[in-house]
Amino acid sequence: MKSGKTLSELALELERQSETKKDFIASTEVLEMTDTGAMVLEGDTHQEFEIADVAHTQIAARLDIPAKYYQRMRDQAPELLAVNVNGWFQQKPERRMVRTLDGQMRAFLSERYRRLDNYELASAVLPVLKEMGEGLKIVSTELTQSKMYIKVINERLELEVKQGDVVQAGMVISNSEVGMGSLKVEPLIYRLICTNGMIAQDHSQKRYHVGRNAEEGESYELFRDETIKADDRAFFLKVQDTVRAAVDITKFSTIVERMREATEQKIEGNPVKSVELLTKSFGYNGEESSGILQHLIQGGDLSAYGMLNAITRTSQDLEDYERATALERDGSRVLSLPASSWKEIAMAK
Template identity: 30%
Template structure:
């Protein structure tokens, strides 16, 4: 394990992972799969009680594995609270305050708005509690409250489809890291066989992790990130990502992203048993998109073009680096704590240019324990370069 990976915080929350390997991610997804429950239900079958969501009156479903019951008590995650706020048009800041300071008022608000439209239908995505599916109701986890038109693309299915797409391309790659949060899954793919020299871009740069020199290690490898949300936090995406050999900083190119949205037809009420035919069509599309992504993003021409596009802006010397970073973090709504982290990485990187700010953003992202925050910060690197270059 390299020093920079050793320094990264690892998430210890249940059902989450940070910088995991592929086997660990698969084991976690397999564990989740056995506990998943998806149900379309009317507002009249839901109520809030002591801050939790109670489901009552949903018809059980008989499947190959037995009887699956949805009735029970579900503890909402932060993502589920966001869905509840969105669907019932309750300001999220107010909902969070009620959950912290006045749970009876929270129950009253949710229940009153549910009573306004008793026939309105939602999709509840949940994890069952420890009891088997056929047992009496017990406490589970409400993962998300979504539209009844939401189309499932589950992480485990997508992972297999994506790996099949990589295999179909015939291009050797490695999985360099995987993250799983209650919002999204991230799988980072890299090809060390496809790399270009970026001597101008890395001139004078040092890794903030181990002091390695960009002049001595000027290679930039091709790669991409496969990302997906099971809970309505965005589309399934395949985003190109360049990886700097000197520091393993990743530079995502959001404007070239490939995506597949989670939107389908209305679902019937009750526990959902997803059609094999529907899933097969969806996953075949994912496989095809990944195959295309490998051919498009894992090419020297693509990486060389992207490096050339940013070199001019990246080379601009900064007369007032602290002011530049202040303006970058303000323009991109980056927190004061993260701003200080970026500044620290900028100083350690030793590159007093707009490109040094870009590198500081990507290296700082590696140290964040929250994978969603890390991905969001890494995606800010190119916009940060644009803002910083204005100070050159």
């Protein structure tokens, strides 16, 4: 599994961010992109923010500007990009939530976006993980531009996929403050032989960031009132219950049984061609595809189970934590492939 921050490092960064970030509800009529690619917010005070990549993507999507053309203007003609964005801001004004951190506009979201922030989430779930007792171990945490991850295993809950190949149950808790996904609690299968992690995305539980409209006329920093705080407390109590129920023996056994079945689904064709077909289906780049083939051959297990382990092992080689986590989820995609799709991969010549 891809390593990340220590728990102490995560806690310190979450605390720092919670004291620095600011949110605004503002009409696009008071927003203006500059020729240098910054965003100016006019209101009670004039404020200017560098625009993060995620926010650029969201602005392009909201204004229906094709992503490739938006990026081309951003790279080659920033003044043209500003004219386009500002023109649509004025022609079709609407109220949006602008999320900022460290002088950056990090998200451009619906005014109904419900702020389920990482600090509050960690404050809710870490005590629950502690109370769940010995054997529960946080193995990896990270804060990327898009998401927070907390990956946990339960060393007391383990089964064999095959003789000597032991896996442990766990969970991945993830959240995005910038609209790049829901709050999720997903089962994690942790393989002891090579410390691979497979996220069973088909069994995930989600909470979406949708809330009430802000009051009319707001175009200033958004402060939480007691009603919102009470609503959040109730919400995070439900999240705590979800975390307590996440490491479930029945669910774990079901996933492991599916992994056992995968050991019998042999690759009977050319492994190189099998990986090529999988690469095309799953959208891997050349480096990722080469890594999967290498680990498949080195693992010596030419089966669906060997393929999923090759994918999750390759995730450890990637620098980007977000992409590594995506490959950890892809391991479970192998288990979910229709029989006809797996047969095509397994028999590739």
